[in-house]
Amino acid sequence: MNKHFLPISAMLSAMAATAQERPLNIVYIMCDDHSYQTISAYGSTVNHTPNIDRLAERGVRFTNSFVANSLSGPSRACMLTGKHSHANGFTDNTKRFDGSQQTFPKLLRQAGYQTAMIGKWHLVSLPTGFDYWDILTGQGDYYNPTFIRSTDGDTDHAERLQRHGYSTNITTDLALDWLSRQRDPQKPFCLFIHHKAPHRTWMPDLQDLELFSDSTYELPSNFYDDYSGRRAAQEQRMTIARDMDLVYDLKMADRDSTIHSFDTTLEQWGRAMYTQRMDSAQQAAWDQHYQPIIEKFKSDNLQGDDLVRWKFQQYMRDYLRVIHSVDRNVGRVIDYLKDNGLLENTLIVYTSDQGFYMGEHGWFDKRFMYEESFRTPLIMSLPAAYGGKQGITSDAMVQNIDYAPTFLEAAGVAVPSDIQGESMLSEIKKMKASKKGSSRDRMNETTKAKTRALYYHYYEYPDEHRVNRHFGIRTKRYSLMRFYGDVNQWELYDLKRDPQNMHNIYGKLGTLSLTRKLKKQLLQLQELYDDPIRLTVDD
Numbered sequence: 001m002n003k004h005f006l007p008i009s010a011m012l013s014a015m016a017a018t019a020q021e022r023p024l025n026i027v028y029i030m031c032d033d034h035s036y037q038t039i040s041a042y043g044s045t046v047n048h049t050p051n052i053d054r055l056a057e058r059g060v061r062f063t064n065s066f067v068a069n070s071l072s073g074p075s076r077a078c079m080l081t082g083k084h085s086h087a088n089g090f091t092d093n094t095k096r097f098d099g100s101q102q103t104f105p106k107l108l109r110q111a112g113y114q115t116a117m118i119g120k121w122h123l124v125s126l127p128t129g130f131d132y133w134d135i136l137t138g139q140g141d142y143y144n145p146t147f148i149r150s151t152d153g154d155t156d157h158a159e160r161l162q163r164h165g166y167s168t169n170i171t172t173d174l175a176l177d178w179l180s181r182q183r184d185p186q187k188p189f190c191l192f193i194h195h196k197a198p199h200r201t202w203m204p205d206l207q208d209l210e211l212f213s214d215s216t217y218e219l220p221s222n223f224y225d226d227y228s229g230r231r232a233a234q235e236q237r238m239t240i241a242r243d244m245d246l247v248y249d250l251k252m253a254d255r256d257s258t259i260h261s262f263d264t265t266l267e268q269w270g271r272a273m274y275t276q277r278m279d280s281a282q283q284a285a286w287d288q289h290y291q292p293i294i295e296k297f298k299s300d301n302l303q304g305d306d307l308v309r310w311k312f313q314q315y316m317r318d319y320l321r322v323i324h325s326v327d328r329n330v331g332r333v334i335d336y337l338k339d340n341g342l343l344e345n346t347l348i349v350y351t352s353d354q355g356f357y358m359g360e361h362g363w364f365d366k367r368f369m370y371e372e373s374f375r376t377p378l379i380m381s382l383p384a385a386y387g388g389k390q391g392i393t394s395d396a397m398v399q400n401i402d403y404a405p406t407f408l409e410a411a412g413v414a415v416p417s418d419i420q421g422e423s424m425l426s427e428i429k430k431m432k433a434s435k436k437g438s439s440r441d442r443m444n445e446t447t448k449a450k451t452r453a454l455y456y457h458y459y460e461y462p463d464e465h466r467v468n469r470h471f472g473i474r475t476k477r478y479s480l481m482r483f484y485g486d487v488n489q490w491e492l493y494d495l496k497r498d499p500q501n502m503h504n505i506y507g508k509l510g511t512l513s514l515t516r517k518l519k520k521q522l523l524q525l526q527e528l529y530d531d532p533i534r535l536t537v538d539d
């Protein structure tokens with residue numbers, strides 16, 4: 001039969017078959033410290049992120065997405081290896097990643113993928129498993145940042161170079177340049193775009209400085225948390241009131257140095273940060289925005305709670321400006337893929353290395369197994385031809401150790417048995433699976449992901465914000481955590497009644513059998529994952 005006379009349904013299925021045969025590309029966009037509270041697809045009340053929302057409209061938004069260890073380096077190591085921190089060795093930011101170990105980019109590369117890593121890396125050792133890498137040094141700088149690049153993936157060929165401009169724009173420029181000019185178009189690819197933004201000290205792009213200047217933000221309802229019943233929370237050093245610095249964090253680097261930090265080193269760093277890296281034009285634009293704020297701040301001479309409230313507003317404005325630039329750059333990536341015919345065979349992921357406090361408990365930073373920092377935004381947009389569904393929300397319990405097996409399965413690469421995470425692909429293809437499988441299969445698949453308990457272990461203490469070490473288990477309804485080291489304490493939360501982790505009910509009347517059950521499950525997870533640090537059940 002002449003193909004022009006094929007019925008439309010047959011033509012559509014032929015098109016789908018062709019798309020299925022094209023290997024799937026992966027674009028993995030990860031920010032540093034982006035809170036789900038500041039993404040409109042996640043119900044933000046303070047800003048709009050139309051481009052991140054575009055991804056949610058095209059894919060699956062996970063509402064129960066968590067990390068395994070709420071800190072940058074550890075999170076990245078979990079993501080690369082699909083293993084918890086004790087298993088991949090990168091337990092805190094002082095460690096050095098052992099790049100000789102198995103990672104999913106290496107496995108994809110062996111299977112014929114081209115791999116590239118651009119932006120914040122933060123694993124101390126240089127990247128392995130990539131054909132191209134162009135990484136920010138350390139935490140990276142917002143302005144005129146220094147990169148280390150290897151155009152063939154070989155560390156011996158690495159070169160340092162400083163680039164002019166704003167980090168989020170440059171990282172995106174490099175990613176688009178790699179896509180358009182440097183990759184081999186015959187091969188499928190996996191591209192990491194890792195932004196420094198919106199990490200402390202939340203420095204906006206010059207073009208966004210005037211945004212939100214007139215906005216004021218409501219304090220979270222638990223901003224004045226007194227941390228009663230939670231000793232580790234009493235010990236931390238990450239409050240907006242006490243630990244967020246006027247010069248260093250909030251940019252009140254006045255010319256005559258009358259505004260002081262609570263710490264002289266921090267003040268010196270702050271003053272240097274806002275002068276030394278910028279060129280004269282950048283500096284002038286920066287000063288034009290901040291100097292009047294500095295002058296007003298001085299003349300207002302705020303004290304006590306008025307000062308704390310001012311700090312919160314200033315923090316929010318800068319953070320949201322930085323997010324505005326992230327969102328714009330996510331839009332550039334989506335547009336590029338669309339304009340170049342890549343949207344229909346590319347899995348696009350948007351996430352952060354952990355969540356972040358936007359004043360909840362009076363805090364900035366992360367680390368705790370409390371909700372805002374344990375959770376992380378996660379959106380996965382898989383093209384329809386690969387079974388992806390649009391505009392879906394999944395409440396399955398997922399964690400960043402699950403990304404590696406998900407990407408491997410999506411690429412048709414076998415998942416090694418030592419990977420500890422579980423593929424989320426069936427959640428991403430949920431509707432398709434439910435049409436195909438029997439109702440029993442469907443139940444099993446859904447129940448497992450939905451009722452799964454997650455394991456958490458945080459190690460970095462006392463630096464830098466004095467959050468005690470802790471591990472714990474998170475079921476759909478409860479969080480049980482055990483702080484150890486200087487503070488030895490159990491905490492238990494019923495998240496249905498107490499979603500903000502305000503009331504530690506450990507040891508309270510009526511919680512004994514629940515606690516026993518959760519401790520047993522926690523121990524089972526520690527055994528399953530082979531964590532050498534364990535508790536005894538009656539500990």
Ligand code: SGN
Pocket residue numbers: 032033071072073093139199200201353365366464465
């Ligand atoms: C830096 C920050 C800390 C932050 C850590 C870890 N201080 O040390 O506030 O908690 O990074 O963040 S700063 O003075 O250097 O800004 S992480 O996301 O990279 O793990």
Ligand code: CA
Pocket residue numbers: 032033071072199353354
């Ligand atoms: Ca981070």
